[in-house]
Amino acid sequence: MKINMKYYGIVAEKMRKQAESIDISANTVEDLINHFSEIKTTDYKVAVNQDIVKADYRLKENDEVVFLPPFAGG
Amino acid sequence: MKINMKYYGIVAEKMRKQAESIDISANTVEDLINHFSEIKTTDYKVAVNQDIVKADYRLKENDEVVFLPPFAGG
């Protein structure tokens, strides 16, 4: 399944890139997370198509997934 | 007893002046008020020497008395 990943802040730093499309075998967000050992120790929330979701969220082809590090606006 | 009166807003309008010194026989603010028939129907608080006081406040020679109409700052 094709997933469009975007990376920001400390997550982008650890991933050493800002975006990529990946082809991955994953049913849920939790499955996907298991492929990202780079950010295992990082604090983040997950957004799919710009909404924050839980670990059991079921992914679809072409979803946009972002691991959101802590917010710092203001 | 000499009292220094100052008038502002609608009180100045009704008194047709902005300040005057008066020589009056009055022990308390209440006694003083009884001499001011011009503002009998007006809503006001009384300040003596820049502090708001009650009707039983005892006046002293040279006190500065102001009948304060409603505030409109801001």
Added chain:
Amino acid sequence: MAEVEKRKSIFTEGAITPQKIAESIAHHQVKTDIGAHDIFLGQVRADIIDNKVVAGIEYTAYEEMAEKRIYELRETTFEKFDLKCLHIYHSLGRVNAGEICLFVFSSSPHRDDAMGATRFIVEEIKANVPIFGKEIFEDSSYQWKTNK
């Protein structure tokens, strides 16, 4: 605690200009311990009362008492809130509808104190500072304004 300014008058003749507000903001950029500013601006409304439109307000004040109240209010505000700076200005004389008559500017390391202080000061000014206002209608008639 930040220094409480000396007894500088809060009163300014006529409307408070956006330029004055910008200058006041710019002056704070050297104060790098500030994280949050909260600014309240009171603007004269063109209210319609009995089919007449308010064109402006003419402000007067019992100035000695007003300055005394503001001085005490500044001291109380610095005690209640963690502030670095506090500026308060109010117009005297004529201010037209759409123009600014009150400018309260609180600056703090943190947002809670800046916003709390501004709110506290605005309420206190409305309730306890002897400023009077004559609402002048477009036909030059008027009525005395009363804060609610």
Added chain:
Amino acid sequence: MAEVEKRKSIFTEGAITPQKIAESIAHHQVKTDIGAHDIFLGQVRADIIDNKVVAGIEYTAYEEMAEKRIYELRETTFEKFDLKCLHIYHSLGRVNAGEICLFVFSSSPHRDDAMGATRFIVEEIKANVPIFGKEIFEDSSYQWKTNK
């Protein structure tokens, strides 16, 4: 109810200038149904962390999501408060200590709504809008900022 503005970006490159704030205030003088403006400004602090001084913050954002959150936030704010105008700007890129990175400007006939709306928006932005900040120290080292 006032018109909710079309989807204008909240993001601006670099610091927000006092001049921009003054222009924004000046534009409201034709809106004579406004009686109260409340403005919040977030300013970058020169915090000292482990003996190093913050020289500036470099902001990035997940812009599509941030704009969507702000759009929804504007709609909620206009439902909760009686507002005539609402402007929100946040910096992207480098903002030095002492410079302004957030500008929230609420205008209402009455002070309660203006002040309540500004506070509501500031809290929401800090908690729910995906903006990220790298605190850069004077020696060019850095750490990632986290809102509390």
